[in-house]
Amino acid sequence: xxxxxxxxxxxxxxxxxxxxxxxxxxxxxxxxxxxxxxxxxxxxxxxxxxxxxxxxxxxxxxxxxxxxxxxxxxxxxxxxxxxxxxxxxxxxxxxxxxxxxxxxxxxxxxxxxxxxxxxxxxxxxxxxxxxxxxxxxxxxxxxxxxxxxxxxxxxxxxxxxxxxxxxxxxxxxxxxxxxxxxxxxxxxxxxxxxxxxxxxxxxxxxxxxxxxxxxxxxxxxxxxxxxxxxxxxxxxxxxxxxxxxxxxxxxxxxxxxxxxxxxxxxxxxxxxxxxxxxxxxxxxxxxxxxxxxxxxxxxxxxxxxxxxxxxxxxxxxxxxxxxxxxxxxxxxxxxxxxxxxxxxxxxxxxxxxxxxxxxxxxxxxxxxxxxxxxxxxxxxxxxxxxxxxxxxxxxxxxxxxxxxxxxxxxxxxxxxxxxxxxxxxxxxxxxxxxxxxxxxxxxxxxxxxxxxxxxxxxxxxxxxxxxxxxxxxxxxxxxxxxxxxxxxxxxxxxxxxxxxxxxxxxxxxxxxxxxxxxxxxxxxxxxxxxxxxxxxxxxxxxxxxxxxxxxxxxxxxxxxxxxxxxxxxxxxxxxxxxxxxxxxxxxxxxxxxxxxxxxxxxxxxxxxxxxxxxxxxxxxxxxxxxxxxxxxxxxxxxxxxxxxxxxxxxxxxxxxxxxxxxxxxxxxxxxxxxxxxxxxxxxxxxxxxxxxxxxxxxxxxxxxxx
Numbered sequence: 001x002x003x004x005x006x007x008x009x010x011x012x013x014x015x016x017x018x019x020x021x022x023x024x025x026x027x028x029x030x031x032x033x034x035x036x037x038x039x040x041x042x043x044x045x046x047x048x049x050x051x052x053x054x055x056x057x058x059x060x061x062x063x064x065x066x067x068x069x070x071x072x073x074x075x076x077x078x079x080x081x082x083x084x085x086x087x088x089x090x091x092x093x094x095x096x097x098x099x100x101x102x103x104x105x106x107x108x109x110x111x112x113x114x115x116x117x118x119x120x121x122x123x124x125x126x127x128x129x130x131x132x133x134x135x136x137x138x139x140x141x142x143x144x145x146x147x148x149x150x151x152x153x154x155x156x157x158x159x160x161x162x163x164x165x166x167x168x169x170x171x172x173x174x175x176x177x178x179x180x181x182x183x184x185x186x187x188x189x190x191x192x193x194x195x196x197x198x199x200x201x202x203x204x205x206x207x208x209x210x211x212x213x214x215x216x217x218x219x220x221x222x223x224x225x226x227x228x229x230x231x232x233x234x235x236x237x238x239x240x241x242x243x244x245x246x247x248x249x250x251x252x253x254x255x256x257x258x259x260x261x262x263x264x265x266x267x268x269x270x271x272x273x274x275x276x277x278x279x280x281x282x283x284x285x286x287x288x289x290x291x292x293x294x295x296x297x298x299x300x301x302x303x304x305x306x307x308x309x310x311x312x313x314x315x316x317x318x319x320x321x322x323x324x325x326x327x328x329x330x331x332x333x334x335x336x337x338x339x340x341x342x343x344x345x346x347x348x349x350x351x352x353x354x355x356x357x358x359x360x361x362x363x364x365x366x367x368x369x370x371x372x373x374x375x376x377x378x379x380x381x382x383x384x385x386x387x388x389x390x391x392x393x394x395x396x397x398x399x400x401x402x403x404x405x406x407x408x409x410x411x412x413x414x415x416x417x418x419x420x421x422x423x424x425x426x427x428x429x430x431x432x433x434x435x436x437x438x439x440x441x442x443x444x445x446x447x448x449x450x451x452x453x454x455x456x457x458x459x460x461x462x463x464x465x466x467x468x469x470x471x472x473x474x475x476x477x478x479x480x481x482x483x484x485x486x487x488x489x490x491x492x493x494x495x496x497x498x499x500x501x502x503x504x505x506x507x508x509x510x511x512x513x514x515x516x517x518x519x520x521x522x523x524x525x526x527x528x529x530x531x532x533x534x535x536x537x538x539x540x541x542x543x544x545x546x547x548x549x550x551x552x553x554x555x556x557x558x559x560x561x562x563x564x565x566x567x568x569x570x571x572x573x574x575x576x577x578x579x580x581x582x583x584x585x586x587x588x589x590x591x592x593x594x595x596x597x598x599x600x601x602x603x604x605x606x607x608x609x610x611x612x613x614x615x616x617x618x619x620x621x622x623x624x625x626x627x628x629x630x631x632x633x634x635x636x637x638x639x640x641x642x643x644x645x646x647x648x649x650x651x652x653x654x655x656x657x658x659x660x661x662x663x664x665x666x667x668x669x670x671x672x673x674x675x676x677x678x679x680x681x682x683x684x685x686x687x688x689x690x691x692x693x694x695x696x697x698x699x700x701x702x703x704x705x706x
Contacts, residue, residue, distance in 0.1 A: 002026070004061045008047045016040040019071040020081045023064040027538065030089035032060050032293070035078040037329065039069050054294035060093045075332035076339065083306045093293050095303050105132040106140045108200055113189055114161070114182045115196035117144055117153050130316070131203045132283040148178040150236045151199040154192065155179065202240070204277060211240055255279045257320035258308070259359055262300050263366035267291055270370035271304045274362050286366065288373045302327035309340055317341035322350050322359055383596055384427030390597030391543070394589050395582065397569055401543035402426055406604045408547040409450045410612035416619045417445070419454040420612035424604050436615045448551045455559035461537035463563060540568055547605050549574040549581050557583040573605045632671070632678045639666050643675070654679040
């Protein structure tokens with residue numbers, strides 16, 4: 001625990017101006033970001049007597065090891081910079097709202113030649129008009145089904161659209177009048193876009209004018225005795241009214257507002273948002289968060305506003321935002337919202353009338369959400385705590401293992417050997433910390449040797465981080481001299497997102513045979529500038545679990561011993577009888593079948609197995625789909641497909657001359673020569689055999705067999 005006085009800035013160093021400040025821990029990770037009108041006054045509050053600080057603030061300042069700040073010209077700039085840094089560094093002591101699910105939106109792809117109406121989730125895309133969010137995707141589909149009668153906009157995928165255009169026949173919706181069938185030219189692109197614009201106008205709340213226009217056209221058609229057209233318009237009006245009935249009328253027609261309510265207790269807070277457009281509730285969503293910093297209702301509201309509108313622009317930011325309490329600096333927040341919208345935004349507390357009544361409804365929803373969350377969390381938290389305590393007791397640990405890492409090896413008869421690392425913190429999966437490995441030290445099937453290699457690689461990276469931050473004291477594990485010829489560039493560790501993390505921060509030895517001492521860098525890597533982001537493999541677990549029995553556990557323990565790591569507990573979970581094996585013990589630890597600790601270890605082990613086998617199958621599928629053209633440098637997927645399409649198959653391409661290959665659009669002579677060389681060097685594929693008749697199946701197209 002650090003003493004805040006050890007890193008307190010000297011008097012006069014802190015400027016008396018607006019700015020944003022960051023607290024960093026001893027590893028240079030950013031743990032808290034804040035803003036202030038006056039940096040001098042705000043930071044002085046953190047360096048008072050510890051007994052006078054809120055417990056959460058006290059924990060933060062004693063965890064921190066340094067503080068730094070950036071001066072800005074206005075409070076609005078401070079608000080924007082604070083939001084950007086919170087998104088970038090993900091500080092552990094900042095309140096962060098997280099969606100409990102990905103809410104579906106009704107989206108209109110106005111960035112396409114023929115706009116499409118569809119359900120979308122996830123990050124918003126440029127050029128797409130969004131409406132919502134909705135509680136359920138089926139609610140969107142019901143609304144769209146009613147409106148397609150009046151606004152027959154395209155709803156099909158790109159593949160269906162292209163196929164209809166190729167065949168000249170529209171899909172079923174085109175035949176029943178729920179699509180204007182632009183795919184076959186029934187309407188022009190301009191006419192179809194006009195339909196999409198009318199659809200967007202109606203969904204945006206401009207409903208009354210459109211319905212009155214339809215009713216006027218209906219009466220005119222009846223007067224001219226065009227009764228069939230009048231009946232169709234009547235049905236259109238009824239369909240639109242039914243669609244409108246799905247959204248409750250709560251405010252005046254012209255009201256565009258978001259209402260935000262907060263329910264909180266000492267530990268947690270729930271936020272609920274109602275999106276009102278055109279006087280109707282068009283969407284609803286909410287979050288629950290832990291109050292990891294000392295923050296009141298005003299602070300929670302400000303964080304919610306940052307979360308809601310930090311990535312939004314234009315009409316996505318409403319004209320009016322109603323809140324239960326104003327932020328600390330309402331003028332700056334209002335200006336920030338206005339900058340994002342491009343026009344004035346009203347930020348206020350409703351005092352009377354319909355808006356105050358609706359705010360009470362939103363508040364009740366927030367209270368119910370917090371109550372439901374706490375009901376679930378109480379049971380779940382109690383169970384997880386009991387599980388961790390049972391594990392600690394069974395394995396003889398001093399404290400409960402708050403961070404558990406589990407490793408598993410996966411392969412198919414010795415091919416495509418890979419490993420997985422999954423992380424559980426406080427009994428919950430931390431998927432952002434998952435890692436995947438390719439076994440590179442040897443060929444073939446040897447689970448024990450593979451486990452030794454993976455554990456060595458993972459904790460060698462941990463020691464490199466300790467060395468870089470100055471935590472690694474010189475000793476046998478830190479000074480092991482390694483011949484230069486035994487080292488190779490840093491291993492390619494594939495993260496959970498599928499990217500290769502070969503950042504060159506260290507020199508790592510090539511893996512030797514099992515049991516041989518692993519090579520440790522003779523010299524530290526070149527230091528890199530700290531950016532505050534959490535580093536890969538920077539955190540050690542309290543418990544290391546391997547999928548397997550005594551041999552795997554012994555290999556993992558040997559890897560740690562060779563690296564000089566003696567403060568991490570190791571155990572293995574064998575699948576056969578679900579026995580827990582400890583290093584150097586001849587008999588396993590048998591936990592009761594009803595044990596919550598055993599259940600948690602099983603979940604960790606099963607997650608590691610799932611993650612490993614998913615990666616192994618992906619690698620196998622990629623290898624099977626490989627082609628000789630993959631070896632041609634600079635030949636992308638588009639030009640590969642162009643070559644296959646032009647010649648019909650890899651076999652025919654192999655027989656082509658360089659001049660014939662050059663005739664393919666986009667293929668130059670140098671590329672054609674590279675293609676010819678790669679195909680000539682490729683080993684002939686093993687012919688496929690029909691197992692029923694015994695005949696050889698000739699390769700026909702795209703390098704596949706038919």
